[in-house]
Amino acid sequence: MNLKTSSKPAWLQHFPLHPFLFAVYPVLALLAFNISEVDLSSGFRPVTVALVVVGFLAFILRLVHRDWRRAALSLTIILILFYSYGHIYILLKGVNVDEFYLFRHRTLILIWVGGGFLILWQVWRKPINLATATSMLNVVGLFLLILPSFQLVSFFLQSRASQAQAAQNTQTLELEAGNEPPDIYYIILDGYGRADVLKDEYGYDNSDFLNTLRDWGFYVADCSQSNYAQMQMSLASSLNFNYIDALNEFEHLLMETTLARLVQDENRFGIQNADSELFRERTLFALDKLGKLSYIKEPKFVFVHLIVPHPPFVFGPTGGPVEPAAVGTTKTRRGARQYRDQAIYISNRMMEIVPKIIAGSTRPPIIVIQGDHGPTIPSSPQQRMRNLNVYYLPEANAPIYSTITPVNTFRIIFNTYFGQYLPLLEDVSYYSNYDDPFSFKPVSNSCKVRQ
Numbered sequence: 298m299n300l301k302t303s304s305k306p307a308w309l310q311h312f313p314l315h316p317f318l319f320a321v322y323p324v325l326a327l328l329a330f331n332i333s334e335v336d337l338s339s340g341f342r343p344v345t346v347a348l349v350v351v352g353f354l355a356f357i358l359r360l361v362h363r364d365w366r367r368a369a370l371s372l373t374i375i376l377i378l379f380y381s382y383g384h385i386y387i388l389l390k391g392v393n394v395d396e397f398y399l400f401r402h403r404t405l406i407l408i409w410v411g412g413g414f415l416i417l418w419q420v421w422r423k424p425i426n427l428a429t430a431t432s433m434l435n436v437v438g439l440f441l442l443i444l445p446s447f448q449l450v451s452f453f454l455q456s457r458a459s460q461a462q463a464a465q466n467t468q469t470l471e472l473e474a475g476n477e478p479p480d481i482y483y484i485i486l487d488g489y490g491r492a493d494v495l496k497d498e499y500g501y502d503n504s505d506f507l508n509t510l511r512d513w514g515f516y517v518a519d520c521s522q523s524n525y526a527q528m529q530m531s532l533a534s535s536l537n538f539n540y541i542d543a544l545n546e547f548e549h550l551l552m553e554t555t556l557a558r559l560v561q562d563e564n565r566f567g568i569q570n571a572d573s574e575l576f577r578e579r580t581l582f583a584l585d586k587l588g589k590l591s592y593i594k595e596p597k598f599v600f601v602h603l604i605v606p607h608p609p610f611v612f613g614p615t616g617g618p619v620e621p622a623a624v625g626t627t628k629t630r631r632g633a634r635q636y637r638d639q640a641i642y643i644s645n646r647m648m649e650i651v652p653k654i655i656a657g658s659t660r661p662p663i664i665v666i667q668g669d670h671g672p673t674i675p676s677s678p679q680q681r682m683r684n685l686n687v688y689y690l691p692e693a694n695a696p697i698y699s700t701i702t703p704v705n706t707f708r709i710i711f712n713t714y715f716g717q718y719l720p721l722l723e724d725v726s727y728y729s730n731y732d733d734p735f736s737f738k739p740v741s742n743s744c745k746v747r748q
Contacts, residue, residue, distance in 0.1 A: 309431070309432040309435045309436065310428040310429075310431055310432045311366075311428070311431070312431075312435075313365055313366045313368075313369030313370070313431045313434075313435070314435055314438065315369060315373050315431070315434035315435050315437070315438040316351050316354075316355060316369050316372040316373050316376060317348060317351055317352075317438075318435070318438025318439060318441065318442060319373050319376045319377065319380075319434075319438050319441075320347040320348065320350075320351045320376055321344055321347060321348065321442070322438065322441045322442055322445070323380045324340055324343045324344050324347060325340065325344070325442065325445040325446065325449065326441075326444075326445045328340040328445070328449065329444070329445035329448040329449050329452075332448065332449060332452045337449065337452075337453060351372065351376070354372055354375070355368055355369060355372055358371050358372055362421065364427070366427040366428075366430070366431045367420065367421075367425070367427060369431065369434075370420055370425070370427070370430055370431070370434070371417055371420050371421070373434055374413070374416055374417060374420065375413065375417075378409060378412075378413045382405075382409055385405070385409075386400070386402070386405055389405065477596065477659070477660055478596040478714070478715070479596070479658075479660050479661065479662050479663050479691075479692075479714060480596060480597050480598075480599065480658055480660070480662040480663070481597075481598045481599065481662065481663045481665075481710065482587075482599045482601070482654060482662055482663065482664045482665070483598070483599065483600045483601070483665050483667075484587070484601045484603070484647075484664070484665065484666045484667070485532065485600075485601065485602040485603065485667055485668070485669050486603055486605060486606065486643055486647075486666065486667070486668050486685060487528060487602065487603060487604045487605065487606075487607035487668070487669055488604075488606055488607030488608075488636075488668060488669070488670060488671065488672050489605075489606055489640060489643070489667075489668035489671070489684065489685040490640075490668060490671030490672045490680075490683055490684060490685065491519075491520075491521060491522075491668075491671060491683035491684055491685060491686075491744075492504065492507060492519065492685075493683070493744070494671050494672065494674070494680055494683045495637070495640060498633070498672070498674055498680070499633055499634075499636060499637040499640070499672075500637065501637045501640055501641060503640065503641075503644055506644040506645075506647070506648060507687070509648055510648075510651070510666075510687055510689075513651065513652070513655070513689070514689060514691060515664075515687045515688060515689045516687065516688045516689075516690065516695075516697045517686075517687045518686040518687065518688070518697065518698070518699055518700070518701050519699050519744070520699045520700045520742060520744030521683070521684055521685070521686030521699075521700065521701060521702060522682040522683055522684065522700070522702055522724070522726040522740065522742050522744075523668065523669060523670040523671070523681075523682050523683075523684040523702065523703060523726060524540065524702050524703055524704045524724075524725065524726055524727060525541070525670070525726075525727055525729070525737075526670050526678075526681050526682060526727070526728045526729055526730075527670065527729065527731070527734055528669045528670070530734070531669040531670055531703065532602070532669055534703065534704050535667070535669075535703035535704060535706055535707070536600075536707070538704060538705070538706070538707040538708045538711075538719070538722075539704065539722070540704060540722070540725070540727075573609060573611045573618075573619070574611075574618075576604070576609055576611050577611045577612070577618060580603060580604070580605060580611070580612075583601060583603060584603070584646055584650065587599075587601055587650050587654070588649070588650040588653030588654055588657070589653070589657075590654075590657070591657030591658060594659075602669075603643065605639050605642070605643045606636050606637075606639035606640040606642075606643055606672075607639075607672075608632070608635075608636070610632070610635035610636070610638075610639060611639075612638065612639050612642045612643075613638050613642065614637075614638040614641040614642055615642065616642050616645075616646070619635065619638075636672055647666065651664065651666075651689075655689075661689075661691035661692060662689070662691075663689065663690060663691075663710060663714065664688070664689035665687070665688055665689075665706055665710075666685065666686075666687045667684060667685060667686050667687075667703055667706070668684035668685040668686070669684065669703075670682065670684055671683045671684050678728070678730070679728050679738075679740045681728065682726040682728060682740050683744075684703075686701065686702075686703065688706075690709075690710070690713065693713045693714065694713075695709055695710075695713045696709060696713075696721075697709065699744075700724055700742055700744065701724060702724040702725070702726065704722055704724070705721050705722055705724065708720075708721055708722070709721070724742070725739060726739065726740040726741075726742065727739060727740070728740045
């Protein structure tokens with residue numbers, strides 16, 4: 298029986314566009330599904346990278362197969378395997394027999410690669426009606442793109458009208474004529490915990506540090522908690538003075554659903570393997586410059602994120618170097634001791650730097666020193682939410698309170714110094730772990746408020 302292909306457009310049979318269609322579809326589908334949470338431009342780079350990589354691989358496979366259509370067929374199979382790996386891993390990773398998990402990366406990747414080679418071997422060796430396969434895959438690829446493309450175009454047209462309306466309602470931050478806005482210093486000490494955590498878990502009493510800040514006019518939020526347990530979400534929330542209500546990191550989500558998840562999981566804690574001497578130099582440079590910015594006469598917003606006392610551990614209690622082998626985690630006894638040493642060091646450095654900032658400012662500056670979260674306590678991971686949180690808000694009666702969380706930091710600053718009327722949000726802490734960062738669990742604040 299002869300297959301009739303003459304009724305189909307010739308280009309469907311002879312031009313293998315399907316690898317490019319299949320490469321773009323997962324990106325567009327994911328973008329369309331999350332379009333209300335991400336900007337349309339978030340998909341530009343993944344689409345560009347996908348098209349460039351597919352073009353390069355198509356050229357390489359053409360040299361192997363000596364036929365464009367057979368090369369395209371192999372490439373589409375590779376793309377299907379690549380894009381589906383993350384989904385299959387998420388589906389199967391919990392399957393276990395007596396707590397022995399059957400489908401971890403080390404087993405699933407062998408199955409995936411082995412199965413892929415078998416399929417590609419068949420494509421290479423077996424006779425295949427390439428005209429029919431090319432036509433069918435082209436049609437399927439085009440069909441797959443219809444729905445996400447329609448969703449994206451529809452959302453774009455609707456959002457233009459909404460953006461025009463929003464622009465009319467935008468508020469600006471204005472000061473009265475003749476008033477000079479204060480400098481704002483927002484200093485993040487990564488992983489710096491609340492005083493009770495440092496004392497109870499690490500044997501470090503930082504009351505000298507906190508009392509010194511109080512003597513200088515700082516308000517110490519004794520019962521503060523962070524809003525999120527991980528740096529990316531914590532800073533995104535505080536700098537946007539709002540909560541993260543849904544997943545909005547498009548490229549991260551795309552990585553989670555492809556074979557790239559294997560690489561991502563293997564390198565999740567890569568920062569702890571950073572070159573210790575280079576890390577020390579960068580941190581010391583930032584600390585040195587932080588107290589010397591008075592030469593910038595214009596009003597300034599200074600954002601400093603110091604990865605201290607968080608690992609890697611590169612400072613002793615007096616600032617001396619730590620052996621490279623000591624780079625690690627707070628989950629071990631040795632790591633806990635080194636975390637304490639770095640907390641001691643950075644506390645002392647802050648007591649040196651803060652007076653320089655205040656003395657060098659023409660108008661008393663706003664200074665906020667926060668931990669983006671606290672340290673990891675293996676026996677009680679939710680204590681990670683208890684963070685350092687201190688405020689220097691001069692020349693104003695700011696409504697600071699003991700249980701404030703970072704999400705309200707800039708709401709109070711804008712209301713107090715820039716004439717805004719932003720409502721304060723409820724202070725809520727959401728814990729999540731690295732394996733499932735957007736699976737949030739509310740953490741109550743059991744701290745007794747200091748009167």
